[in-house]
Amino acid sequence: MHKxxxxxxxxxxxxVMLSCTSEKQDSSTGVMDRFIDDLMNQxxxxxxxxxxTLYTSDMDHTGPFIxxxxxxxxxxxxxGAIFNAYTADYTRxxxxxxxxxxxxxxxxxxxxxxxxxxxxxFPIPLGETASWDMEAIEESARIAAREATAEGLHWTxxxxxxxxxDPRWGRIAESSGExxxxxxxxxxxxxxxxxxxxxxxxxxxxxxxxxFAAYGAPQAGRDYHTVDMSxxxxxxxxxPPFKAIIEEDIATFMTAFNDLFxxxxxxxxxxxxxxxxxxxxxxxxxxxxxxxxxxMVPHGFARDDKHAGELAINAGVDMDMQGAVYxxxxxxxxxxxxxxxxxxxxxxxxxxxxxxxxGLFEDPYRYSDPQREAELVMTEENxxxxxxxSRKSIVLLxxxxxxxxxxxxxxxxxxxxxxxxxxxxLIGSWSAAGDYTKSVTLRQGIIxxxxxxxxxxxxxxxxxxxxxxxxxAAALRAAAQSDVVIxxxxxxxxxxxxxxxxxxxxxxxxxxxxxxxxxKLGKPVIVVLMKGRPLTLENLDEKASAILETWFLGTTTGxxxxxxxxxxxxxxxxxxxxYPRNVGQIPIFYNARNTGRPKSEGKFTSKYLxxxxxxxxxxxxxxxxxxxxxxDIRLSTTQMPINGTLExxxxxxxxxxxxxxxxxxxxxxxxxxxxTRPLMELRGFEKITLDPGESREVTFELTWKDLAFYNANNQxxxxxxxxxxxxxxxxxxVKQTAxxxxx
Ligand code: BGC
Numbered sequence: 001m002h003k004x005x006x007x008x009x010x011x012x013x014x015x016v017m018l019s020c021t022s023e024k025q026d027s028s029t030g031v032m033d034r035f036i037d038d039l040m041n042q043x044x045x046x047x048x049x050x051x052x053t054l055y056t057s058d059m060d061h062t063g064p065f066i067x068x069x070x071x072x073x074x075x076x077x078x079x080g081a082i083f084n085a086y087t088a089d090y091t092r093x094x095x096x097x098x099x100x101x102x103x104x105x106x107x108x109x110x111x112x113x114x115x116x117x118x119x120x121x122f123p124i125p126l127g128e129t130a131s132w133d134m135e136a137i138e139e140s141a142r143i144a145a146r147e148a149t150a151e152g153l154h155w156t157x158x159x160x161x162x163x164x165x166d167p168r169w170g171r172i173a174e175s176s177g178e179x180x181x182x183x184x185x186x187x188x189x190x191x192x193x194x195x196x197x198x199x200x201x202x203x204x205x206x207x208x209x210x211x212f213a214a215y216g217a218p219q220a221g222r223d224y225h226t227v228d229m230s231x232x233x234x235x236x237x238x239x240p241p242f243k244a245i246i247e248e249d250i251a252t253f254m255t256a257f258n259d260l261f262x263x264x265x266x267x268x269x270x271x272x273x274x275x276x277x278x279x280x281x282x283x284x285x286x287x288x289x290x291x292x293x294x295x296m297v298p299h300g301f302a303r304d305d306k307h308a309g310e311l312a313i314n315a316g317v318d319m320d321m322q323g324a325v326y327x328x329x330x331x332x333x334x335x336x337x338x339x340x341x342x343x344x345x346x347x348x349x350x351x352x353x354x355x356x357x358x359g360l361f362e363d364p365y366r367y368s369d370p371q372r373e374a375e376l377v378m379t380e381e382n383x384x385x386x387x388x389x390s391r392k393s394i395v396l397l398x399x400x401x402x403x404x405x406x407x408x409x410x411x412x413x414x415x416x417x418x419x420x421x422x423x424x425x426l427i428g429s430w431s432a433a434g435d436y437t438k439s440v441t442l443r444q445g446i447i448x449x450x451x452x453x454x455x456x457x458x459x460x461x462x463x464x465x466x467x468x469x470x471x472x473a474a475a476l477r478a479a480a481q482s483d484v485v486i487x488x489x490x491x492x493x494x495x496x497x498x499x500x501x502x503x504x505x506x507x508x509x510x511x512x513x514x515x516x517x518x519x520k521l522g523k524p525v526i527v528v529l530m531k532g533r534p535l536t537l538e539n540l541d542e543k544a545s546a547i548l549e550t551w552f553l554g555t556t557t558g559x560x561x562x563x564x565x566x567x568x569x570x571x572x573x574x575x576x577x578x579y580p581r582n583v584g585q586i587p588i589f590y591n592a593r594n595t596g597r598p599k600s601e602g603k604f605t606s607k608y609l610x611x612x613x614x615x616x617x618x619x620x621x622x623x624x625x626x627x628x629x630x631x632d633i634r635l636s637t638t639q640m641p642i643n644g645t646l647e648x649x650x651x652x653x654x655x656x657x658x659x660x661x662x663x664x665x666x667x668x669x670x671x672x673x674x675x676t677r678p679l680m681e682l683r684g685f686e687k688i689t690l691d692p693g694e695s696r697e698v699t700f701e702l703t704w705k706d707l708a709f710y711n712a713n714n715q716x717x718x719x720x721x722x723x724x725x726x727x728x729x730x731x732x733x734v735k736q737t738a739x740x741x742x743x
Contacts, residue, residue, distance in 0.1 A: 141193025445558025
């Protein structure tokens with residue numbers, strides 16, 4: 001037991017006054033460092049270890065167990081951060097315990113999974129990436145931070161920047177898909193949105209790069225499974241987004257559950273010290289994933305929890321999420337000389353610095369403000385933005401005979417399927433404090449748009465999972481009585497996300513059977529898909545008149561889809577991930593390398609006997625209600641000096657009769673390299689708007705960095721030689737030219 005002293009935040013004012021500053025909490029490095037030094041000089045080892053500990057409250061459950069005495073832990077100073085606790089009142093109460101009941105009164109840090117919105121829910125990350133609209137993505141993160149900080153939160157466990165090529169893995173829903181460049185751009189935008197320019201600003205919060213590293217490549221798509229890959233693939237495909245957001249000054253990193261090269265990521269000195277600190281110079285703090293220190297025991301890497309704790313802290317883990325290992329064993333490990341006090345001090349310092357930067361030592365309650373909470377959460381403007389962002393995320397996969405958009409005057413629509421009048425699933429997985437009862441169903445969205453003008457013949461038809469055909473007859477009747485059929489099909493929200501891998505990725509239950517029956521009536525059938533991953537859709541693609549990929553779009557789903565169905569918004573989304581024809585093609589991704597036998601006809605070539613090599617829908621694909629023409633590519637030079645630049649331009653023309661947006665994509669291929677190089681790699685994109693008949697020149701500037709990669713010696717180099725350069729509307733439909741990179 002320690003003697004109670006004045007809470008530390010009160011001491012801060014005194015300290016700062018003595019430092020002769022005019023501001024209450026000076027963020028200049030000297031003052032901040034002296035403040036932290038002074039604080040740390042007064043801390044016992046136990047108090048320091050408390051700062052390295054993060055526990056969940058019981059307000060939300062995001063992992064296997066809850067420590068039921070976490071309130072006691074707060075009061076005893078055994079915990080420095082809490083997650084899964086929000087609302088101004090609740091965080092204020094927990095903060096009061098830390099500030100008023102512990103010896104030094106060091107404020108708590110409150111973290112939460114604010115992944116795609118806090119209260120106003122935006123599209124799931126895979127969906128928001130499909131917008132390819134970095135400004136909108138940044139704004140969505142800014143709004144999420146504004147809502148979350150008003151409810152007392154300081155720290156989001158987002159963005160997840162795990163590149164993934166496996167739609168069986170449920171967490172593909174939380175990812176930006178298969179491409180490292182696109183993932184990095186999205187991640188940068190999100191970090192800018194969450195953190196802003198100044199962490200002290202009341203509307204900004206700490207962001208987290210997770211899960212470090214390669215969590216998106218589990219064997220056979222099964223969550224938490226082993227990851228094995230060459231270091232070349234790791235560095236060229238899986239690490240770039242992590243590296244990119246260090247340039248955005250991301251505050252924290254989270255380790256991954258998986259092992260990599262036979263070492264659990266949470267105990268990986270290679271990842272956490274060599275790459276993250278020494279090579280990349282990361283200065284924030286590293287938190288584990290949920291109990292991932294303890295999980296090094298079943299992994300077979302640590303003998304017991306104590307050993308796991310030793311491995312984790314020495315590898316570079318600063319904060320233990322929920323495992324209680326640091327709390328239980330670090331003091332003992334220090335006594336035994338297995339962990340140095342300097343290591344503990346370094347971790348504590350990193351965490352206290354973040355608390356300082358947030359302004360918590362000046363006023364620990366500054367984020368927990370009921371009035372701001374009432375004013376800033378789920379405002380009209382937030383919902384309006386959400387609707388626009390959601391419709392930008394929709395991808396038009398098919399549109400035979402321009403069946404879409406529907407005319408305002410359509411007399412009757414059969415609206416069929418388990419997602420048609422479904423609120424529960426719309427906000428997707430990891431929807432934080434989102435309230436699904438506030439979300440707009442597709443049925444409601446169509447009614448909001450059409451009012452009395454159109455008769456809606458609604459029929460559930462079947463549920464997502466049950467093997468029950470009793471609703472088929474009513475669905476067929478509804479279809480027979482209507483001019484057009486909209487079928488809203490998909491997965492439950494819990495069928496993607498964490499611990500939600502599927503070995504088959506077809507439409508669950510009897511949905512496809514119902515679709516087949518309805519199609520036989522010969523009416524135009526428009527399929528609206530809601531789900532967290534690519535599914536195998538060959539049959540739908542063959543028979544439906546139109547298909548809209550709508551992911552899970554969040555709170556304003558129904559209105560956003562209605563905007564697209566009736567042409568108030570012309571779809572502009574593009575796929576951030578390849579859609580396989582069947583599960584056997586997985587992993588299938590556009591930036592693959594060539595084989596020595598690349599032709600797909602004839603014997604002894606690299607192909608399947610039972611399915612083509614091509615995907616159903618390629619990366620970057622998505623249709624519009626208008627058409628775009630691409631000119632040939634113009635290059636500023638065909639001989640690019642290695643220290644110079646290359647400009648590549650195209651003119652894009654809207655050749656249809658509607659306003660539209662197009663994502664112009666630039667890819668390159670290095671023909672011969674010191675290691676084999678991908679067939680294509682995304683190196684740039686720009687989303688443009690065009691009126692009917694309007695043309696626009698789009699110019700990309702490349703430097704050697706855009707052509708570089710990690711070679712067999714782990715050096716980031718561009719290699720002189722021949723390149724192809726492609727610009728187009730998807731990875732499969734491009735104009736092509738060539739240039740040389742000169743010594
Ligand atoms: C997930 C993390 C998440 C954490 C806290 C874990 O199970 O893997 O992504 O941030 O829980 O909720």
